[in-house]
Amino acid sequence: ELCPTIKNILLLDSEGKRIAVKYYSDDWPTNAAKEAFEKAVFTKTQKTNARTEAEITMFDNYIVVYKFVQDLHFFVTGGENENEIILATVLQGFFDAVGLLLRGTEDKKEALENLDLILLCLDEIVDGGIILETDANVIAGKVDSHSMDAGAPLSEQVSLLLFHSSDYPLAKSIATILTYLGLQQTITQALATAREHLTRSLLK
Amino acid sequence: MVYVIIKELSPSADEVIIVTSSLMKDMTSKTDMYRANAIRVLCQITDGTLLTQIERYLKQAIVDKNPVVASAALVSGIHLLQTNPEIVKRWSNEVQEAVQSRAALVQFHALALLHQIRQNDRLAVNKLVSSLTRGSVRSPLAQCLLIRYTSQVIRESASSTQTGDRPFYDFLEGCLRHKAEMVIFEAARAITELNGVTSRELTPAITVLQLFLSSTKPVLRFAAVRTLNKVAMTHPIAVTNCNIDMESLISDQNRSIATLAITTLLKTGNESSVDRLMKQITTFMSDIADEFKIVVIEAIRSLCLKFPLKYRSLMNFLSNILREEGGFEYKKAIVDSIVILIRDIPEAKESGLLHLCEFIEDCEFTYLSTQILHFLGIEGPKTSDPSKYIRYIYNRVHLENATVRAGAVSTLAKFGAMVDSLKPRIFVLLRRCLFDTDDEVRDRATLYLNTLGADGAVEDMKEFLFGSLDIPLEPSEESFDINSVPKEVKIQPLAEKKAPGKKPTGLGGPPPAPPSTIDAYEKLISSIPEFANFGKLFKSSAPVELTEAETEYAVNVVKHIFDGHVVFQYNCTNTISEQLLENVTVIVDASEAEEFAEVASKPLRSLPYDSPGQTFVAFEKPEGVPAVGKFSNMLRFIVKEVDPSTGEAEDDGVEDEYQLEELEVVAADYMLKVGVSNFRNAWESMGPDCERVDEYDLGPRENLAEAVNAVINLLGMQPCEGTEVVPSNSRSHTCLLSGVYIGNVKVLVRLQFGIDGPKDVAMKLAVRSEDEAVS
Numbered sequence: 001e002l003c004p005t006i007k008n009i010l011l012l013d014s015e016g017k018r019i020a021v022k023y024y025s026d027d028w029p030t031n032a033a034k035e036a037f038e039k040a041v042f043t044k045t046q047k048t049n050a051r052t053e054a055e056i057t058m059f060d061n062y063i064v065v066y067k068f069v070q071d072l073h074f075f076v077t078g079g080e081n082e083n084e085i086i087l088a089t090v091l092q093g094f095f096d097a098v099g100l101l102l103r104g105t106e107d108k109k110e111a112l113e114n115l116d117l118i119l120l121c122l123d124e125i126v127d128g129g130i131i132l133e134t135d136a137n138v139i140a141g142k143v144d145s146h147s148m149d150a151g152a153p154l155s156e157q158v159s160l161l162l163f164h165s166s167d168y169p170l171a172k173s174i175a176t177i178l179t180y181l182g183l184q185q186t187i188t189q190a191l192a193t194a195r196e197h198l199t200r201s202l203l204k
Numbered sequence: 205m206v207y208v209i210i211k212e213l214s215p216s217a218d219e220v221i222i223v224t225s226s227l228m229k230d231m232t233s234k235t236d237m238y239r240a241n242a243i244r245v246l247c248q249i250t251d252g253t254l255l256t257q258i259e260r261y262l263k264q265a266i267v268d269k270n271p272v273v274a275s276a277a278l279v280s281g282i283h284l285l286q287t288n289p290e291i292v293k294r295w296s297n298e299v300q301e302a303v304q305s306r307a308a309l310v311q312f313h314a315l316a317l318l319h320q321i322r323q324n325d326r327l328a329v330n331k332l333v334s335s336l337t338r339g340s341v342r343s344p345l346a347q348c349l350l351i352r353y354t355s356q357v358i359r360e361s362a363s364s365t366q367t368g369d370r371p372f373y374d375f376l377e378g379c380l381r382h383k384a385e386m387v388i389f390e391a392a393r394a395i396t397e398l399n400g401v402t403s404r405e406l407t408p409a410i411t412v413l414q415l416f417l418s419s420t421k422p423v424l425r426f427a428a429v430r431t432l433n434k435v436a437m438t439h440p441i442a443v444t445n446c447n448i449d450m451e452s453l454i455s456d457q458n459r460s461i462a463t464l465a466i467t468t469l470l471k472t473g474n475e476s477s478v479d480r481l482m483k484q485i486t487t488f489m490s491d492i493a494d495e496f497k498i499v500v501i502e503a504i505r506s507l508c509l510k511f512p513l514k515y516r517s518l519m520n521f522l523s524n525i526l527r528e529e530g531g532f533e534y535k536k537a538i539v540d541s542i543v544i545l546i547r548d549i550p551e552a553k554e555s556g557l558l559h560l561c562e563f564i565e566d567c568e569f570t571y572l573s574t575q576i577l578h579f580l581g582i583e584g585p586k587t588s589d590p591s592k593y594i595r596y597i598y599n600r601v602h603l604e605n606a607t608v609r610a611g612a613v614s615t616l617a618k619f620g621a622m623v624d625s626l627k628p629r630i631f632v633l634l635r636r637c638l639f640d641t642d643d644e645v646r647d648r649a650t651l652y653l654n655t656l657g658a659d660g661a662v663e664d665m666k667e668f669l670f671g672s673l674d675i676p677l678e679p680s681e682e683s684f685d686i687n688s689v690p691k692e693v694k695i696q697p698l699a700e701k702k703a704p705g706k707k708p709t710g711l712g713g714p715p716p717a718p719p720s721t722i723d724a725y726e727k728l729i730s731s732i733p734e735f736a737n738f739g740k741l742f743k744s745s746a747p748v749e750l751t752e753a754e755t756e757y758a759v760n761v762v763k764h765i766f767d768g769h770v771v772f773q774y775n776c777t778n779t780i781s782e783q784l785l786e787n788v789t790v791i792v793d794a795s796e797a798e799e800f801a802e803v804a805s806k807p808l809r810s811l812p813y814d815s816p817g818q819t820f821v822a823f824e825k826p827e828g829v830p831a832v833g834k835f836s837n838m839l840r841f842i843v844k845e846v847d848p849s850t851g852e853a854e855d856d857g858v859e860d861e862y863q864l865e866e867l868e869v870v871a872a873d874y875m876l877k878v879g880v881s882n883f884r885n886a887w888e889s890m891g892p893d894c895e896r897v898d899e900y901d902l903g904p905r906e907n908l909a910e911a912v913n914a915v916i917n918l919l920g921m922q923p924c925e926g927t928e929v930v931p932s933n934s935r936s937h938t939c940l941l942s943g944v945y946i947g948n949v950k951v952l953v954r955l956q957f958g959i960d961g962p963k964d965v966a967m968k969l970a971v972r973s974e975d976e977a978v979s
Contacts, residue, residue, distance in 0.1 A: 002352045003282070003316045004345070048458070056426045057460050065423060083348060083393070084427040085386035127244060127279045130316070131345060133309065142272070 004086045005129040007062065007077045008037075009094060009122055013108045014071035016042035020111075020118045024129035041066075041075055054088050065091045069099075070107045089134050090125065096136030097121050101143060117143055239265065240276035247280035255284070255291055266298040266314075271307035278302060278313035285320050293321050303336075308343030315346050319353055326360060333357050337375040344384035351379060351387070355394040373405065380412050388412055389427055396435045406435070406442045417449040422458050429453065429464040436471040443472045454488055462488065463496040470503040478507065478514050482521050489525055497530070498537045505541040508549075515545060515552040523559035532569050539563070539572055543579060554587060561596035573604065574611040581615035585622035594619060594626070598633055606642040613637050613645055617652035627656065745873055747775065750837060750864040756780050759839060761867055765874060769803065770823045772867070776808065776839070777816045781846070785811040786857065788841040790864070792821050800825050800833055800869075813846070837864040875921055875943045875951070886942065887952055887972060897970045912939055912957060915967065919943070921953060 007025040012018060016039060028034045040059070045066055048055055054067045058080065065087045066075045076091040078084075101117045102110045111118060120143045125133060133139050243265055246258060265277035278299070285292045299321065302314035315336070322328040333353050341347045354372045379391035395401065395409040416428035429450070436443045453465035466485060473481055485504075489497060501522075508518045519542070526538045539560070546556040557580065564573045577597065584593045597619075600612035613634070620630030637649035747760040757778055764771040774790050788808040794800050800823040808819040844857035916923060921943035941953040956968040 002319070002356065003349065053421050054423055055458060056423045057458070058426075083386055083390050084423055084430075085389050086345070086348065088421075088423045089344075089386060127276075128248075128283050130279050130282060130313075132275060132279060134345070 003130060004082060005078070006087070006090060006126050006131065007079065007129070008075075009090075009126065010038060010041070010073075010075040010077075011098075011111070011118065012038060012042055012073045012075070014073065016046075016073075019072070019108065020115065020122060022122045022126070024126060041077075042073065045073070045075075054091055056084060056088070063087060067091060067095050069095070072098075072106060072108060072111060074098075086131075090131060093134040093136050093139060094121065094125055097125070097139040097143070100136060100140040239268075240270075240272045243273070243276045244280055247284055255288055259291060259294075263295055263298050266295060267301050271305075271310045274302060274305065274307070274310045275313050278310065278317050281317050282313070282320060285317070292317075296321050306342070308346070311341065312343050312346035312349065315349050319349070326357075329353065330357055330361075333372070337372060344382070344387050347379065347382065347384070347387045348390040351376065351390045351394050355397065359399060377408055380408055385424065389416070389424075389431075393431050396431055401439075403439060403442050406439060410435070410442055410446065414446045414449055417446060417453065422456075422461065425453065425456065426458065426461050426464070429461055429468065433464050433468045433471075436468045440472040443468065447472060447477070451484065454484055459496060463499055466500055467503040470500075470507045473507065478511060479517055482517055486521065486524070489528075494531045494534045497525075497534050501534075501537045501541055505544060508541075508545055512549045512551075515549050516555070519545060519552055519555055519559065523562070526559070526563050527566070532572075535567075535569060535572060539576065546583065553583065557583060557587065557593065561593055564600065565596065570605060570607050573600070573608045577608070577611040577615045581618035584615075585619055590619055590623050591626060591629075594629070594633075601633075601637055601640075601645075606645060609637075609640065609642060610644045610648055613648045613652070617648070617656065620652070620656055631656070748867060750774075750867060757785075757839060757862055759864055761837075763867075763869060763873055770800065770825055770869060772821050772823075772835075774819050774821075774837075774839075775816055776811055776819065778811045778813055781813045783813070784844045784846050785841040786844065788817070788819050788839065790819055790821055791838045791840055791861075792823075793836045793838075794823065794833065800835075811841070832869050834866055834868050836866045838862065839864055875919065886950075887954070895970060895972045897968070900967045900969065911967070912937060912955075915939075915955060916941065919953065921951070 005024070007027060008021065008023040010018075011020045018038065021034070021038070023034060028037055041064055044057060044059060045055070045064070048057075050066050050068045054065050056063065056065045058064070061080045062077050063080055063082060063084055064075055064077050065084065066073065068074070074091060074095050076087050076094070078087045098111070098118060098121060099106055101121060102114060121139060124139050124142045125131070133142075243262065247255075247262075262277050262280070265273050266281070268274050268277070281292050281295065281299070296318065299314050299318045302310055303318055305311055305314065318332065319329065322332065333350065336350055337354065341350055354375060358372055373395075376391050376395055379387050380395075382388055382391070392409040392412045395405060398405065410432070413428040413432055416424045417432075419425055419428075432443050432446060432450070447469060450465045450469050454462055454469075456462045456465070466488065469477075469481055485500065489500070504518060504522070508515055522538055522542055522545075526535065526542075530538075542556050542560060546553050560576050560580065564576050567573050567576075577600065580593055580597065584590050587593075594616070597612050597615050601609050601616070604612070616630055616633055620627045620634070631653065634649050634653050638646055638653070640646050640649070744765070745763040747762050750759045750761055751757065757776060757780075759774055759776045762773045762775070764773060772790075772792070776785075776788060778785055786809065788811050789805060792802065794802065802821065803824045804820075804822045806820040808817045811817045839862040841860060841862075842857040843860050916939070919941060921941035923939060923941055936956070936958040939955040939957065941955065943951050943953075952972045954970045956970075958966050
């Protein structure tokens with residue numbers, strides 16, 4: 001309880017709609033509560049200029065640090081007794097890492113096209129509320145190493161899952177998610193590998 | 205990526221064994237990234253049994269060379285501590301090793317986990333903190349954690365050590381010079397939050413925060429202002445150095461920072477700077493949102509109560525902003541502030557009432573208009589020239605909506621009832637109201653005209669019209685008889701339009717609570733006919749318990765002191781649900797108080813379960829003489845059994861008695877606490893002829909503060925200029941008290957305390973008053 005905790009990290013567009021969000025606390029149990037919070041924080045910070053320096057505000061007993069670039073709005077939220085500078089460091093790490101990953105073009109279209117990178121980035125910064133990493137270069141490096149080998153082990157894993165799983169709904173949901181992420185090729189590859197495995201084992 | 209997905213889906217371990225087995229394979233794979241992520245995912249979806257299987261791998265991972273893997277394992281450990289603490293505690297050796305790691309973040313995570321494991325063992329935490337403060341901590345995050353743990357250790361060991369420097373304070377001070385801003389800020393904040401911190405300890409922290417105030421980054425400015433705001437509540441003098449920087453922050457772009465700066469300045473300002481602040485705030489108010497404005501208003505209110513002499517400029521300020529645009533909550537806050545100022549600062553009454561009158565001419569909120577009209581009805585007749593306000597009130601009758609018109613009619617009637625000279629004019633006005641379009645207005649006008657116009661029984665009329673009637677009328681067949689309505693007025697704490705006491709009232713300002721309770725008591729006593737002619741109530745003491753807690757009947761007593769009488773009001777509560785008490789009286793044995801003679805006693809007719817009631821006993825005493833004595837009390841009543849299922853009492857009851865503790869009337873009861881804002885002037889003006897000086901040895905005491913408090917309570921006087929606060933560890937202290945003795949004699953007391961080695965306290969008491977006998 002003395003450890004610095006992050007309550008959520010949000011990336012919204014210039015109209016306040018979600019691009020990528022991650023919540024690490026139970027303060028907003030329902031989706032409706034989360035959306036209400038996002039709307040409130042967006043309207044409160046809309047008129048301020050947070051492009052050169054990170055800005056800070058407080059409402060509802062939460063401290064929110066935020067920064068804008070083009071049409072992307074980054075927010076990091078902590079409890080009211082949290083060290084504001086720690087929150088600002090996390091925000092800066094996230095902000096710069098996304099900048100590195102999107103290779104300079106930081107706008108909504110680019111973000112949506114590389115949504116998987118952004119989600120991975122969020123995963124590497126905070127785990128369950130505890131800060132994992134704040135250095136943008138290290139974060140971007142970790143995300144890059146994930147995505148470069150996305151081909152081989154991913155299909156291996158997926159094939160194993162789809163093949164062995166007795167839990168059909170799980171397999172189906174994984175497949176749908178991967179499709180959504182645009183990795184359709186991997187699915188066909190995976191099914192091909194799966195067929196191979198099956199034939200091999202039957203022939204043994 | 206799959207790891208992320210699996211974490212989101214979070215199946216339980218027995219559902220998808222395949223997932224877990226493939227993850228376990230990953231944990232031992234050669235690529236570190238997969239190991240790290242596999243560990244994180246596995247720990248999230250695992251349960252106790254599976255955990256024991258992978259425990260070996262996790263322990264290896266914690267001390268792995270690759271920092272990513274180690275961090276992953278440690279963070280997972282922190283999460284697992286919530287669900288499977290025993291297993292995680294077995295890893296403490298590996299975690300201890302990880303704390304020594306060279307990688308910065310691994311040390312951070314390991315420190316967090318180790319502290320969580322050992323947090324119940326105070327000694328272990330102490331050892332951990334001492335070893336690390338001497339060693340080197342590599343990452344700023346870990347340093348921040350260490351600062352937090354250090355503060356915790358200081359807080360827990362504070363009870364043992366009183367003198368000398370705190371342990372680890374030097375470490376905290378050293379952190380103020382660290383490279384990373386988060387560490388500097390964390391250390392400054394930790395120092396300001398130490399228990400009973402002295403100004404010497406605060407100075408380096410405040411210097412650092414002052415530097416942050418002028419930083420270009422809004423985050424730093426915000427953090428500094430917020431911390432200084434908190435410090436200003438307890439140590440306003442320490443923050444005054446930063447006033448100049450904070451004044452420049454009033455025009456900051458970020459409105460939260462600006463508001464925090466203003467509220468801090470309001471807390472630390474002294475009398476001379478008040479005018480300057482007011483000018484700056486006026487321009488500032490138009491910029492900020494309503495919710496910020498309310499915060500500023502409340503700060504201004506406490507400022508005004510702290511410096512009552514400045515009421516004029518503050519009142520002008522409040523009335524000016526009242527005229528501008530604003531929402532309902534905002535205007536309500538302003539009106540509440542003006543009302544409180546009128547109540548607590550008598551000189552402000554006339555101008556305050558006039559400001560309120562001007563406001564209702566233009567007010568768009570019906571609720572506020574009616575509240576103000578009601579308030580005018582109470583306070584207006586007591587002023588020197590009530591007819592001034594009649595014009596404003598009468599205009600309301602013509603110009604506003606029905607609710608306000610009805611309120612205005614009631615107020616006019618109150619004026620007429622209280623001030624006889626205005627009665628004929630009020631009648632003329634009320635007669636015109638009879639032709640109003642609204643029912644309620646016509647009804648009220650008719651009622652007041654008839655009752656006020658009739659002769660005789662004026663007092664009862666007033667009580668009937670304007671007093672608080674206890675029970676709502678029930679529809680009944682018989683014609684209504686006013687005498688059947690019980691006259692026992694229950695004491696209701698006057699609904700104070702005050703903000704909850706989160707902010708302490710300013711030091712040395714008159715405490716706002718006593719005047720209102722005195723009003724309530726006064727109304728109560730004067731409503732009882734037997735006691736009505738005792739004259740003005742001089743003082744009512746605080747309730748003194750006469751029974752221990754958790755007894756069957758809880759009784760406390762309030763002593764009301766009049767010029768020639770003393771009334772004891774016994775508040776009784778019956779805590780036994782199966783009993784109903786009737787005819788409750790208190791038999792007082794005054795054999796040890798010779799100067800008192802019992803005059804009257806008012807019994808309490810019925811005391812059901814759990815509703816408090818009052819019974820009174822009045823004594824006569826020689827006028828003007830502060831007689832003292834001891835009284836022993838016994839509660840006598842008829843007890844009737846109550847059937848718990850039906851709630852009805854039996855018909856006949858048994859007489860019973862219940863012994864209460866003794867009560868004393870002491871000299872302090874004759875002393876009213878009245879504050880004086882400038883003690884020195886008052887002291888000089890009293891003159892030395894009526895001065896008496898004496899020295900006392902108070903014997904061994906725990907510490908100086910305790911001795912000071914004991915003497916203040918004994919004398920029953922009001923400490924001035926914050927002198928009741930004794931800084932800890934001080935060897936001597938001067939306390940200034942003031943009060944009004946019975947007979948309206950002003951008394952000032954200067955106390956000098958000294959404490960020496962064996963904790964013996966010596967006290968020198970100097971008294972000055974208008975009457976030598978009193979001294």
